[in-house]
Amino acid sequence: MKRTPKPHGEQHGLGTLAIVIGLFLVMGLISTFAARTLMLEQRMAGHHYRGALADEMVEAGIDWAVALLNAGAIDSQCKPALQGQRFVDRYLTVSAANRRTEPKAPAGQWVVDCTRTAAGLECRCPAPGSRTPAAAAAAGADYTPSFALALGVDQPNPHLGSWIIESWGCTEAAADACQASAQTRSESALAVSRQRAAVGFVAAVPTPPNVPLTVRGHLTLKAGASLALQNTDPAGSGQLVLSGQSSPALDDSRLATRPGMTVAQGKRFSDGAVSALTVDRLFHGHMGWLPQRYRQHPALREVACPVTDCAAALHAAEAAGSRMLWVDGPLRWTGGGVLGTSAAPLVLVVAGDAHLTGPLQFNGLLVVLGDVHWSNLGPAPAQLNGMLLALGDMHLEGAAQLQWNGPIADALRNQVGSYVRVSGGWQDLETQ
Incomplete structure (x- = not known):
């Protein structure tokens, strides 16, 4: 008896199913491996x-x-x-x-x-x-x-x-x-x-001035003005004033230097080395940088001053902890007051002229790139304990006292x- 052949699809269905199942198993293994790899990468x-x-x-x-x-x-x-x-x-x-x-x-x-x-x-x-x-x-x-x-x-x-x-x-x-x-x-x-x-x-201040007063230009004392200069600290140079121009009439009784030096030896006027220096070079010699670079000191704070009086702004900056101050001049400081202390002196740089009026007291280094106009006509003293570096001229009316201070110089060099x-x-x- 002759058998009827099965359809072609029925003959190969089982094999196809086996192949598909195998592919699914392979794909499952691949997916599992990929998932584990993805988890590891994550x-x-x-x-x-x-x-x-x-x-x-x-x-x-x-x-x-x-x-x-x-x-x-x-x-x-x-x-x-x-x-x-x-x-x-x-x-x-x-x-x-x-x-x-x-x-x-x-x-x-x-x-x-x-x-x-x-x-x-x-x-x-x-x-x-x-x-x-x-x-x-x-x-x-x-x-x-x-x-x-x-x-x-x-x-x-x-x-x-x-x-x-x-x-x-x-x-x-x-x-x-x-x-x-x-x-x-x-x-x-x-x-x-x-x-x-x-x-x-x-x-x-890498190299603080070793004199209480340095004036690149002319030092002028108006009639009746009295300038007291002291540098009696044993750590100091004994120098009292350094100027690039001729000497005014100073009252030697108000000048005091360290033992072993005379008042005449403490005064240096018409110093050619000072007068020959530009403002930038003289500033650089003491402050380590040129003026425009110096104002980028990370700890320096620029103080915006009113036209009439900068005293309040300066005192506010000091109270807020600033020890290095920069003012774009002209600066006007009137009415007195105390800025800085012997234990915490300040560096104040004025990029322009400075007009100082009244019985003010300053502890630290005052650097004026322009002219200094200092007027104190009252009975109370005006004092600067530290150094004044005037890179222009200085004009004094009334009485003022400047005293070089060794601990302040050390603080400016090592703490400020x-x-x-x-x-x-x-x-x-x-x-x-």
């Missing part, structure tokens, strides 16, 4: 992201600290204050004799911390040694990274004027969480980065100035 990407975020925060911490070192008064949230203590004074002790810098908190101890939020940095600047662990932030969709800083971690510091900042960057809002063990950080998916950077001091990062002075300690 984990690696997340790790790199957290590490990069921690690195950014550690760099931000160092730059933030340098900015605060050059800033004025701050409050407990590290924000600018109209008056109060500067960041550098709160956390560091700087020797006026040799720039030796030591932290007020124990070496290596965190003193400040900041958390980056949507509103910006939220920081804490407590008293040295009183910092407490930061509170953890509520869980959210985004990272809330932070940093914490230790100052002067290499004490005793052999580098006078140069010292170390250590910064910790963390992907947790409370930087203290990143001080946990590596296993704990791994389980919590936290990344931490540590870096040290060298900070150097740039003096406001700016802080900058030392090129190449950084070291990565940890990134996890």
